[in-house]
Amino acid sequence: MNPLVSDLLAHIATGSSDLNESVLESETVWTGRFLKVQRDRVGLPDGKEASREFIRHPGAVVIVPLLEDGRYLVERQYRHAVDRVMIEFPAGKLDPGEDGLACARRELIEETGFDAMEWAYAGVMHNCIGYSDEHIDIWFARRLCFKGQHLEEGELLHVHGATLEDLLECVRQGELTDAKTLSCLLWMQNLDGRGWTLPWKQVTVT
Known part of the structure; x- marks a missing residue:
């Protein structure tokens, strides 16, 4: 396997906690027949906060x-x-x-x-x-x-x-x-x- 690919997979397998965001607050903005729109307030790894809007889907x-x-x-x-x-x-x-x-x-x-x-x-x-x-x-x-x-x-x-x-x-x-x-x-x-x-x-x- 290419060493660059091995390195990438190793980082994914061990996790990247320095990139993770933490959910501080969450609300459902809209609910449809099978989709939901959610808005989260998140804490960033650098200590700042941000807003995330996304769709919840059943798969x-x-x-x-x-x-x-x-x-x-x-x-x-x-x-x-x-x-x-x-x-x-x-x-x-x-x-x-x-x-x-x-x-x-x-x-x-x-x-x-x-x-x-x-x-x-x-x-x-x-x-x-x-x-x-x-x-x-x-x-x-x-x-x-x-x-x-x-x-x-x-x-x-x-x-x-x-x-x-x-x-x-x-x-x-x-x-x-x-x-x-x-x-x-x-x-x-x-x-x-x-x-x-x-x-x-x-x-x-x-």
Whole structure:
């Protein structure tokens, strides 16, 4: 391993208490259907104080579904906040107390109609650390079996098959800009001949 990388990981593992902030006061500014806006007054390491406003999010999952022919299932869906149709992998938020794999299976069936006989957890990503505590668990799915799509009311999307090369070209052209999907592409590239591995496990499909 590169010595600079080893040094960085060592610092992360041992903690960086000289950078930590302490919460002095906290208030919930606004509560929505599943998001909360919070404002904290914090103490800085240099002894000063600052205000932090951020969004509390329940967490989510993203799924990378692998087809038998080597392509991946992706979606095209209009996203109101950015006023455009986005290319992305299936994803959805965690329900209270919901297991990550259970959420991934539920969202994959709802959005694409497929369940999978094998699943692998690839880790977590934080997509908006400047203003939200949202975390997204990354799951890979293979040996897909079609069960029937069950979109939520008001949820409209198109499902397509695409190769890794297709998706990378979409990134190069500026068509694919979704953060969670870009993180998945990093995994996909490194699984494709660079030695990264996934802990695949079988599940029962009924």
